[in-house]
Amino acid sequence: MLPRKIADSTVRRLAIYLRFLEEFEAQGADTLSSKALAHRAGTTSAQVRKDLSFFGSFGKRGLGYDVHALARELRDILGLNRRYRVIMVGAGRLAGALVQFSGFNERGFDVVAVLEKDPAKIGQRWGGLVVEDVRHLEKVVKQQRVDLAILVTPADPAQGLVDRLVAAGVTAVLNFAPVQLQVPEGVEVKNVNLAVELETLSYAIKHRSDNRAESA
Amino acid sequence: MLPRKIADSTVRRLAIYLRFLEEFEAQGADTLSSKALAHRAGTTSAQVRKDLSFFGSFGKRGLGYDVHALARELRDILGLNRRYRVIMVGAGRLAGALVQFSGFNERGFDVVAVLEKDPAKIGQRWGGLVVEDVRHLEKVVKQQRVDLAILVTPADPAQGLVDRLVAAGVTAVLNFAPVQLQVPEGVEVKNVNLAVELETLSYAIKHRSDNRAESA
DNA sequence: AACCGCTCGTGAAACATTTCACAAATGCTC
DNA sequence: GAGCATTTGTGAAATGTTTCACGAGCGGTT
Known part of the structure; x- marks a missing residue:
């Protein structure tokens, strides 16, 4: 059903199209x-x-795409026709916001546990969950x-x-910590680094007028 | 001091190097x-x-880079040798986590106001700030x-x-809302879409074994 | 002061992604 | 059912990014 290697940029756009x-x-x-x-x-x-062509021909020439059918195809391509069991490691404010974030749940990502090191947070109730000691990871x-x-x-x-x-068997990680994680072959890591986003904006602000003019 | 157009991927890496x-x-x-x-x-x-070569020669052959000097250069290139005044639009849980996020402040981004539509949240104290009515934007x-x-x-x-x-004069936006914003020339927008990140992970999980084997 | 091991800076080559442009297929109209 | 207006799917061209490979410069050693 699929070709050798699909560019990350393509996969991201598919998610946006969906x-x-x-x-x-x-x-x-x-x-x-x-x-x-x-x-x-x-x-x-x-x-x-x-x-879309990397995955098949979903349209009708002269007409376009059937909205339902294409949405179904994209959910299938992206692997969103199942649910995922997610563990949240860390119980800070960002973790709290993410656990609440309805987008995750709607898309099939269920947070099934929250782990934390700080004894002050262990035992807190977060929605239906109780924050557990990270030692039990x-x-x-x-x-x-x-x-x-x-x-x-x-x-x-x-x-x-x-x-x-x-080591415990997790093979996919969404990482908000500002480090480049080393993982063995076969484990997927996606990094989200909010500081980097702001800094690229800062770069853009600084270099905005470098289209034509260029002076010291 | 700088060349025509620097790839976004390069700028992101510069931030990471820093x-x-x-x-x-x-x-x-x-x-x-x-x-x-x-x-x-x-x-x-x-x-x-x-x-680095897009911006100059900062190293010494045979030796490497002077850590302090290169850090200073990168801060300059990225426009991080000044402070930015940031407005947070929306006062949900994610906004709360971001306002607290120390990485922003350390990097020179000061949140100077928080706006919100929901009357229940207007007037709340957030650290040193008071949530204001978005009508005063x-x-x-x-x-x-x-x-x-x-x-x-x-x-x-x-x-x-x-x-x-x-219209009020803001020329750079970090957007967490899942829409493609239309803005005039000269305004910079960076999108962060957490759902897209999870969905590309979902894709990676689903297609992990598509290296060699390929069956229906 | 000549040599040596190391590491930078950088064109050129390899690779990857996007854009172009057009044949083929569809529905609609007459 | 022929003609027309659309819109897809896709090789080929254009463009963009990463990797390679090597000349040049630096510090230390004899």
């Missing part, structure tokens, strides 16, 4: 052209068609059959925690 | 090779040298001389808010 397809779906639209989708997603129609990963970890800790303990997660 | 340089600085290291920096940042030495942007907005709202109101921000 979001807009579901919006259109909710608005009762049945059919959509690559042009309309591209406009919404901030890209070009050729890009949309090329991205291995036990929790196994008992809860965790698919995916979200790492929301300071930089320091991150590598040690990811080692333990991997 | 983080590790500052770590090494704190550990008392004086000199660092492109190889050592690359290892820490998860890339290659050639990449490090190429990234224009007044606050001007009085506080805001450089940069962080948009942490649902998708629906995002475009309208960004229009008002831009």
